[in-house]
Amino acid sequence: xxxxxxxxxxxxxxxxxxxxxxxxxxxxxxxxxxxxxxxxxxxxxxxxxxxxxxxxxxxxxxxxxxxxxxxxxxxxxxxxxxxxxxxxxxxxxxxxxxxxxxxxxxxxxxxxxxxxxxxxxxxxxxxxxxxxxxxxxxxxxxxxxxxxxxxxxxxxxxxxxxxxxxxxxxxxxxxxxxxxxxxxxxxxxxxxxxxxxxxxxxxxxxxxxxxxxxxxxxxxxxxxxxxxxxxxxxxxxxxxxxxxxxxxxxxxxxxxxxxxxxxxxxxxxxxxxxxxxxxxxxxxxxxxxxxxxxxxxxxxxxxxxxxxxxxxxxxxxxxxxxxxxxxxxxxxxxxxxxxxxxxxxxxxxxxxxxxxxxxxxxxxxxxxxxxxxxxxxxxxxxxxxxxxxxxxxxxxxxxxxxxxxxxxxxxxxxxxxxxxxxxxxxxxxxxxxxxxxxxxxxxxxxxxxxxxxxxxxxxxxxxxxxxxxxxxxxxxxxxxxxxxxxxxxxxxxxxxxxxxxxxxxxxxxxxxxxxxxxxxxxxxxxxxxxxxxxxxxxxxxxxxxxxxxxxxxxxxxxxxxxxxxxxxxxxxxxxxxxxxxxxxxxxxxxxxxxxxxxxxxx
Numbered sequence: 001x002x003x004x005x006x007x008x009x010x011x012x013x014x015x016x017x018x019x020x021x022x023x024x025x026x027x028x029x030x031x032x033x034x035x036x037x038x039x040x041x042x043x044x045x046x047x048x049x050x051x052x053x054x055x056x057x058x059x060x061x062x063x064x065x066x067x068x069x070x071x072x073x074x075x076x077x078x079x080x081x082x083x084x085x086x087x088x089x090x091x092x093x094x095x096x097x098x099x100x101x102x103x104x105x106x107x108x109x110x111x112x113x114x115x116x117x118x119x120x121x122x123x124x125x126x127x128x129x130x131x132x133x134x135x136x137x138x139x140x141x142x143x144x145x146x147x148x149x150x151x152x153x154x155x156x157x158x159x160x161x162x163x164x165x166x167x168x169x170x171x172x173x174x175x176x177x178x179x180x181x182x183x184x185x186x187x188x189x190x191x192x193x194x195x196x197x198x199x200x201x202x203x204x205x206x207x208x209x210x211x212x213x214x215x216x217x218x219x220x221x222x223x224x225x226x227x228x229x230x231x232x233x234x235x236x237x238x239x240x241x242x243x244x245x246x247x248x249x250x251x252x253x254x255x256x257x258x259x260x261x262x263x264x265x266x267x268x269x270x271x272x273x274x275x276x277x278x279x280x281x282x283x284x285x286x287x288x289x290x291x292x293x294x295x296x297x298x299x300x301x302x303x304x305x306x307x308x309x310x311x312x313x314x315x316x317x318x319x320x321x322x323x324x325x326x327x328x329x330x331x332x333x334x335x336x337x338x339x340x341x342x343x344x345x346x347x348x349x350x351x352x353x354x355x356x357x358x359x360x361x362x363x364x365x366x367x368x369x370x371x372x373x374x375x376x377x378x379x380x381x382x383x384x385x386x387x388x389x390x391x392x393x394x395x396x397x398x399x400x401x402x403x404x405x406x407x408x409x410x411x412x413x414x415x416x417x418x419x420x421x422x423x424x425x426x427x428x429x430x431x432x433x434x435x436x437x438x439x440x441x442x443x444x445x446x447x448x449x450x451x452x453x454x455x456x457x458x459x460x461x462x463x464x465x466x467x468x469x470x471x472x473x474x475x476x477x478x479x480x481x482x483x484x485x486x487x488x489x490x491x492x493x494x495x496x497x498x499x500x501x502x503x504x505x506x507x508x509x510x511x512x513x514x515x516x517x518x519x520x521x522x523x524x525x526x527x528x529x530x531x532x533x534x535x536x537x538x539x540x541x542x543x544x545x546x547x548x549x550x551x552x553x554x555x556x557x558x559x560x561x562x563x564x565x566x567x568x569x570x571x572x573x574x575x576x577x578x579x580x581x582x583x584x585x586x587x588x589x590x591x592x593x594x595x596x597x598x599x600x601x602x
Contacts, residue, residue, distance in 0.1 A: 003303050003304070003306075003509065003510045004309035004310060004510070006510070006511075006512045006516035006517075006520065007520070010515045011592035014515040014587050014588070015587060015599050016586070016587050017585070018584050018586060019037070019602045020034070020037035020038075020043070020046075020416070020417065020419050020586065020601055020602070021416070021417050021578075021586045021588035022034045022037065022414075022415070022416050022600050023415045023575035023576060023590045023597070023598070023599035023600075024054070024412070024414045024415070024575060024590070024597065024598065025054070025058065025061070025412045025414075025573060025575065025591075025597045026053075026054060026057050026412070026596055026597070027597075027598035028057045028146065028151065029050040029051075029057065029058075029414065030590075031600060032046075032053045033046035033049055033050035033416055034046070035049075035142070036134070037418055040133075041133060042420060042422050043072075043417060043418040043422035043423060043424050044072070044127050044128060044132040044133075044422060044424060045128065045133055045134040046418070047414050047426055048124045048127060049141075049142050049143070050414045050416070051068070051124050051414060051426065052124070052139070052140055052143035052201070053142050053146060054414070055143060055197070055428075056143050056147045056197065057151055057154075058157070059157065059179075059194075059433045060156065060157050060160035060432050060433050060434065061429070061432055062411060062428045062429050062431060062432060063430070063431030063432055063433065063445065064118065064120065064197070064200070064431060064444045065118045065120075065234070065442075065446040065447050066118060066428065066431030066432070066449070067086055067088060067118065067428075067431075067449055067473065068084075068119075068124070068427060068429065069083065069085065069427055069471065069473040070084035070123070070424055070427070071084070071280050071281065071282070071425050071426075071475050071476065071477040071487075072084060072131075072423060072487075073422070073477060073479070073484040074421075074422055075422050078479075078482065078483050078484055079479070079482035079483070080268075081278075082268070082269060083266065083267040083269050083282050083283070084123055084126070084127055084266060084426065085119075085123065085266065085267050086119045086120045086122065086264045086428075087285065087286070088116040088119035088262045088449075089116060089117055089334075089465075089466050089468050090117075090453070090463060090466065090469065091115075091116075091117060091253050091254045091258040092255065092466065093254075093255065094113070094450065094465055095463070096457065096462060096463045098253065100455060102248075102250055103246075104246055104455065105455065106246075106451070106455060106533055106534065106535060107450050107451045107452075107463060107533070108245045108451065108533060109245040109451045109534070110244060110245040110448055110533075111243065111244030111246075111250060111436050112238035112242065112244075112250070112436050113252060113450070114245075114436070114448035114449070114451045114533075115238070115252065115436060115446035115447050115448060115449070116430075116447060116450050116468070117254065117259060118234075118262075118430075118431065118446060119262055120430070120431070121225055122222055122263060122264040123264035126222070126263075126264045126265070126266075127424075129218040129219065135214055135217070136205050136218050140204075144198050144202065147193065147198035148193065148195055148198035151192065152188075152189045152190065152191055153191075154188060155188035157186070157192075158185045158187055158188055158190070161179045161433070162185035164433075165180065165184075165185055167243065167434075168180060172436075174439070174440045175437050177440070179438070196440065196441060196443030197442065197443035198443075200230065200442055200443065200444075203224065204224055204225060207220040207221045207223070207224035208220040226259050226262065227256075227259065230259075230442060232256065233439055233441040234254065234439055234446060235252075235254055235255060237437070237439045237441075238251070238252030238254060238436065239251050239252055242436070242437050245533055252436075267282070267283060269281060269282070270282065270289050270292065272343055274295045274508065275299075275508050276480060277478050277480050277485075278478065278482075279292060279295060279478055279504065280476065281474060282474060282475075283339075284328075284332040284333070285333065285334040285468045285470060285471070286470065286471045286472070286474055287325075287328055287332065287470065287474050287494075287496075288474040288497065289328075289332070289342070289343070290321075290324045290325050290327065290332070290497060291324070291474065291500065291501055292343055293327060293342055293343060293348075294317075294320045294323075294324040294497075295504070296343050296348040297320040297323060297324065297348050297351055297352055297355075298316070300348065300352050301316060303510075306505050306509050307509075307510065308506065308522075308523065309521060311552045311556055314523055314544075314548070314552060315357075315556060315559050315561070316355060317502070317505070318359070318527075318556075319355040319356075319360060321498055321501070321525050321528075322364070323351050323355070323364060323366070325494075325525075325528040326363055326364050326528070327342060327366055327373075329365065329374065329461075329528070330365035330373035330375070331368065331374070331460055333459065333467070333470050334460075334461075334468040335461075335467075338368050341369070342366075342368070347366065347368075350367075351366055358559055359540050359560035359561040361527065361560070362539070374454075374459040374460060376454060376456070376459070376535075377535070378537060379534070379535065379536045379537070380536055380539070411427060411428070411429035411430075411496075412427070412428050412429060413425075413426070413427050413428075413475070413490055413574075414427075414575075415489060415575050415576055415577040415588070416577060417487060417586055417588075421484070421579065423477065425476055425487035425488055427474065427489050427490075427496070429473055430447030430448060430449050431444060432447075433445065435447050435448045436448065449469045450463065450469050451469075451533045451535075452470050452471065453469045453470070470531070472493050472494060472531050474496050474497050476488040476500055476504075481581075483579075485578060485579050486576055486578050486579075487576060487577050488500055488574065488575075489574070490572065490573045490575070492572075494524075494531050494532075498523075498524040499524065499572045500574065502517070502520070502522060502523070502572075513587075513589075514576050514587055514588070517589075519592065521547040522544075522571035523542060523544040523545065523548060524542070524543055525541060525543075526542065526543060527540050527542070538562060539562075540560060540561055541561075541564065542561040542562065543563075543566050543571065544556070544563055544564070545567065545568060545569065545570055545571050546565050546568050547568050553565065569593045571593075572593060573591050573594075574590075575591060575597055575599065586601060588600070
């Protein structure tokens with residue numbers, strides 16, 4: 001059996017050029033980033049401009065009160081992939097004891113008790129200060145314009161607002177005032193504005209004195225965010241009790257000291273060598289190393305086991321992912337994680353024989369010497385007062401494709417490569433409009449990343465003050481011969497790395513072009529404990545696109561997979577940019593599903 005050949009046609013071409021390439025989850029963000037490149041900015045200037053536009057045009061998928069992670073490499077030091085860490089920690093008063101005393105069994109999926117300290121804005125400003133070239137006001141020009149003057153919204157924004165309309169009207173009036181100014185959800189194509197957020201960005205730009213250096217002006221904006229009017233408004237507003245996804249009312253616990261003490265930073269990437277390529281991810285405070293563990297298991301197989309378009313390949317990939325993600329639950333968190341051992345060939349060789357001809361319905365973390373694996377509550381369903389009402393449930397979770405195949409939403413992603421060789425992959429998320437009530441003076445709300453922590457004691461990802469929740473945000477950078485060649489990423493919660501894995505296998509092993517790999521039929525497992533409230537799992541569950549084919553799907557069912565057909569074009573939100581150092585050619589590709597992601601370049 002040979003690797004399945006890609007379809008002879010794609011939904012759009014893989015873009016090729018030599019100047020610069022951008023891809024993201026919204027065309028206005030892509031166009032803004034490309035405009036920065038055209039005016040002499042570098043990849044980092046462009047990525048920051050794009051990120052703030054995404055706050056405005058995809059408010060149901062991310063916001064300033066959320067989080068982000070990035071992986072990048074600079075033209076000056078291309079062999080060293082660096083993680084941009086924009087994941088804030090739990091507030092000092094966010095103790096498991098407090099949450100349990102509030103009558104909670106899980107950290108809520110929405111409401112201020114779910115909020116980590118927001119770090120995305122600080123991370124973007126840090127990247128701009130250290131690696132960009134533009135002034136802050138010039139980079140934020142695009143976002144300020146769309147927020148103040150308006151932009152035509154995509155249908156999914158209105159659909160999201162409609163799904164939480166009852167929640168807004170009954171419990172979150174400040175959100176209703178901003179997102180339903182005429183008493184209804186806006187329709188696709190309607191112009192919406194966010195003057196409050198435009199004013200926030202203006203004030204951040206104005207925080208830097210004109211006689212200071214560019215870097216000093218950016219640092220002044222960072223201080224204004226963390227110590228000035230933003231922190232003051234957020235803390236005061238969220239201290240008021242409000243409805244959470246638990247169906248009960250609670251006050252937030254974030255303080256001014258939490259804001260002031262939170263700073264973004266840089267970290268070395270975690271890497272794994274696969275088929276002559278270096279795959280770079282975040283540390284195990286994110287889920288990224290689970291992709292590396294999956295590759296470590298799959299590295300022991302021949303090509304026919306690595307083809308997602310065949311029953312053998314899809315089965316092998318799904319089973320390897322279950323094993324790696326079980327280790328994510330057992331060992332990952334903002335803690336001492338034994339990654340050297342988890343990524344070793346010795347350990348991978350122990351895990352490989354667990355993959356048999358039949359689908360596993362068990363939760364099977366591995367054994368690490370000297371460590372006790374955490375076994376999370378394995379709920380197939382969860383009943384709480386909020387789950388009885390659509391409005392209360394709709395604000396929950398980084399939106400994924402559920403067991404039923406229903407898409408609740410997504411996150412955002414940005415990839416940029418410039419003519420000098422700078423490359424960045426970044427996944428901003430959280431702080432979406434359904435996370436918690438809108439802070440009226442700011443025009444945005446706080447995020448809900450703490451829902452990824454457990455209230456059970458003893459887990460590496462147990463809720464702990466000052467510790468980062470184990471985020472699902474997981475951008476990817478790929479290097480070959482110590483040079484960055486691919487920036488890649490996807491929205492999708494627990495599916496982000498599962499979908500990216502298919503791209504990596506199809507391009508590196510199967511020889512697909514970037515657009516062919518993105519367009520090809522996708523799949524993922526739901527036989528894992530979910531990272532988002534209400535944190536359930538489906539033993540043996542697999543969600544597939546119908547285009548995988550009846551024969552393959554029937555074969556998977558015969559192997560014991562509990563298959564959900566999601567439709568022909570439902571799974572995957574990937575975008576990527578590519579650099580070929582041998583020829584100087586740059587490439588870009590974007591997801592056609594949902595008719596929203598776009599690539600641009602020349």
